[in-house]
Amino acid sequence: MTNLINVQNLEKSYKNKKVIHDLSFQVEKGEILCFLGPNGAGKSTTINILTGALGFDSGKVDYCGQSIHKNLGGFKRKLGVVPQDLALYEDLSGKQNVEFFASLYGLKGDKLRRQSHEALAFTGLLEKSEDKVDTYSGGMKRRLNIACAIAHQPDLLIMDEPTVGIDPQSRNHILGSIKKLRDRGMTILYTTHYMEEVEEISTRIIIMDKGELIASGTKESLKESIENEKQYWIEIENPERISADLFYQIEGVKAVAIKGKKIGVTSVKGIENLDRIINVLIKIAAKIKGISCESASLETVFLDLTGKSLRD
Secondary structure (H helix, E strand, O other), X not given: OOEEEEEEEEEEEEOOEEEEEEEEEEEEOOOEEEEEOOOOOOHHHHHHHHOOOOOOOEEEEEEOOEEOOOOHHHHHHOEEEEOOOOOOOOOOEHHHHHHHHHHOOOOOHXXXXXXXXXXXXXXXXXXXXXXXXXXXXXXXXXHHHHHHHHXXXXXXXXXXXXXXXXXXXXXXXXXXXXXXXXXXXXXEEEEOOOHHHHHHHOOEEEEEXXXXXXXXXXXXXXXXXXXXXXXXXXXXXXXXXXXXXXXXXXXXXXXXXXXXXXXXXXXXXXXXXHHHXXXXXXXXXXXXXXXXXXXXXXXXXXXXXXXXOOOO
């Protein structure tokens, strides 16, 4: 495949604190590359650098073999951005929003109207396109945000958590749209806090933590990399008694995550330690409601590599 974006040895600091360290990766033409990382991993900083909105200390970022900063205007015309925070004019109609943002990329006249119409139709908003945005639901606004980003038909679409806070139906519509855009030849870089989205749409995944790339590959290859592990999920009634540190002294335990009333313990296969895990819970008078054992999942991979849950 052809490299669309090439990032090499990227470094970025804020007030003498390094937030991106020696980061190198490629974005291949026609892929859906999903970025994963806990809060503070450096995802947003990386995204802002890739959009040209933020500078960096050293390293390089090339688009089609040329530094993005040597031809920033040309690069941005090939780029569509769906920000995490909605960027819409609520006192204008959906159609007016799309046409305004598309005009910033040089579209005008019949081409502007045609491609704006196509973007609204693609996102399922054509019937509501004359309505003011302040009458839209949260899911509709998210879809309009996407319409504004794709009306100029970019080669590269960067989407920063585009499904935050929306209903399942809107989320499914957006995920389906992303796969259709890729089928049309668009390259998509996608960040999310929802592992199930990565499972559904990713062609490749990059996992970051503390400003560094710690793993990359397809979801299948990442799962295979920890095929010697298993994960127990234990549901308890009184999670306030639980500390992850209680389990790390047990042989074979590699990572622990606490999600509400569930504890996820990742352990090396072949070491039978469930009885010791249960004994720890009994000693602190935890009331066990259920136990299950799962093979490797993306959640397990993430937990194993970072030691924390994706939403931590």
